[in-house]
Amino acid sequence: MAAKVDLSTSTDWKEAKAFLKSLSDKQREEHYFCRDFVKLKKIPTWKDMAKGATTKEEEPQYKKDKALNEKISLFRGDITKLEVDAIVNAANSSLLGGGGVDGCIHRAAGHLLTEECRTLHSCETGKAKITGGYRLPAKYVIHTVGPIAQGDPSPSQVQELRNCYVNSLQLALEHRLRSVAFPCISTGVFGYPNEAAAEVVLSTLREWLEEHKDKVDRLLICVFLEKDEEIYRKRLPHFFPVDPPAGLQSQL
Ligand code: ADP
Numbered sequence: 001m002a003a004k005v006d007l008s009t010s011t012d013w014k015e016a017k018a019f020l021k022s023l024s025d026k027q028r029e030e031h032y033f034c035r036d037f038v039k040l041k042k043i044p045t046w047k048d049m050a051k052g053a054t055t056k057e058e059e060p061q062y063k064k065d066k067a068l069n070e071k072i073s074l075f076r077g078d079i080t081k082l083e084v085d086a087i088v089n090a091a092n093s094s095l096l097g098g099g100g101v102d103g104c105i106h107r108a109a110g111h112l113l114t115e116e117c118r119t120l121h122s123c124e125t126g127k128a129k130i131t132g133g134y135r136l137p138a139k140y141v142i143h144t145v146g147p148i149a150q151g152d153p154s155p156s157q158v159q160e161l162r163n164c165y166v167n168s169l170q171l172a173l174e175h176r177l178r179s180v181a182f183p184c185i186s187t188g189v190f191g192y193p194n195e196a197a198a199e200v201v202l203s204t205l206r207e208w209l210e211e212h213k214d215k216v217d218r219l220l221i222c223v224f225l226e227k228d229e230e231i232y233r234k235r236l237p238h239f240f241p242v243d244p245p246a247g248l249q250s251q252l
Contacts, residue, residue: 003015003019003078004019005019007020007031007110007112007134007135008089008110008135010112011112011115013112013113013115013116013132013134016112016132016134017112017116017132020132020134025048028139029137030136031135032137033080033108033109033110033136034080034081034108034137036081037081037083037131037137038075038077038081038082038083038137039081039083040082040083040084040179040217040218043073043075043082043218043220044073044238045069045070045071045072045073045218046069046070046072046073046074046142046236046242047066047069047070047099047242048108048238049074050069050074050237050240050242051242060237060238060241061200061238061239062092062206062238062239062240062241063241064241064242064243065210065240067160067213068206068209068210068240069214069240069242071213071216071217071218071219071226072205072209072218072219072220072221072222072236072240073218073219073220074220074221074223074229074233075181075220075221075222075223076222076223076224076228076229076234077222077223077224078104079101079104079105079181079183079222079224080104080105080108080109080136080137080138081137082137082138082181082220082222083137083138084137084138084139084179084180084181084218084220085138085139085140085172085177085178085179085180085194086127086130086133086138086139086140086141086142086172086175086177086179086180087105087133087136087138087140087141087142087180087181087183087222088128088141088142088143088144088164088168088180088181088182088183088185089101089102089105089141089142089143089144089183090102090144090146090183090184090185090188090190091123091143091145091185092142092143092145093122093123093124093125093145094122095117095118095120095122095123095129095143096114096117096118096144097114099188099189100188100189101183101188102222103234105136105141108135108136109134109135109136109141110134110135111129111131112132112134113132113133113134113141116131116132117131117143120143123143123144123145124145124148125145125146125147125148126144126145126146126159126160126161126163126164127144127145127163127167128142128143128144128164128167128168128170128171129142129143129144129171130142130143130171130175131143133164137176138181140175140177142168142172142180144164144165144167144168144185145164146160146161146164146185146186146190146192147160147161147186147190147192148186148190148191149186149190149191149192149193150190150191151191151193151195152193153193153196155246157192158196158200161185161192161197161200161201162200163184164185164186164206165182165185165200165201165204165205165208166204168180168182169208169212169219172216173212173215177179177216178215178216178217178218179216179217179218179219179220180216180218180219180220181219181220181221181222182201182219183196183222183224184197184201184218184221184222184223184224184225184228185197187199187228190250193250194227194228194231195231198228198232198235199233199235201221202232202236202238202239202240203239203240205219205221206239206240
């Protein structure tokens with residue numbers, strides 16, 4: 001086993017990362033920045049959450065797929081508390097931390113995260129880069145830079161937001177990470193309208209899962225604001241239908 005490292009005083013991110021990698025899941029817990037972390041198995045899937053909920057969607061664009069509904073969750077709360085393989089950071093292009101969710105993630109993970117980020121030399125809009133999670137309950141942080149919209153997004157900004165999700169998921173695949181939590185990228189300081197962002201997120205995650213569902217256990221949409229929770233609760237049944245489309249019920 002690698003030599004024991006104190007994550008709050010160490011200045012060597014490589015050594016700290018190797019140390020954390022050598023630990024079992026249980027052993028990592030004592031290095032978390034918080035005690036009230038949330039285990040993945042405590043978070044209901046969309047299939048469980050939507051049970052009994054009748055969808056108002058008359059003709060959902062996508063087919064009901066039970067397997068996909070078990071792979072997606074809506075969670076409202078602080079993304080830094082999630083014990084998942086990776087959380088995604090809505091970073092700014094410097095990757096050196098900032099306000100909003102970015103600041104929360106850097107504060108929780110500790111200074112070694114910023115040290116590792118420094119070696120990545122920034123990130124372009126729509127691209128993604130990966131680091132360790134350090135004192136976070138999440139093993140990795142995937143940093144992606146969303147478009148700065150401030151109002152109606154242009155077609156290229158829509159594509160950039162989509163790319164944030166797809167490129168983050170591509171990194172997850174490459175690192176064999178099976179649970180990934182996303183914040184509402186770009187919808188804070190970057191000013192992308194919340195409803196429009198949710199449409200991009202849900203269509204991107206649905207289409208990605210159709211292709212790759214066997215490679216992941218769970219994708220989590222981590223909302224922070226009540227407004228976003230309402231938007232996703234309303235729109236999830238359209239992209240991940242839970243009931244047969246009206247009119248087909250009698251045939252099933
Ligand atoms: P951006 O610069 O990409 O707009 P922000 O951090 O300003 O990013 O906001 C993105 C979203 O993250 C917003 O919905 C905001 O409410 C949310 N957010 C802020 N802090 C947290 C947190 N600790 N966990 C999850 N989401 C958060």
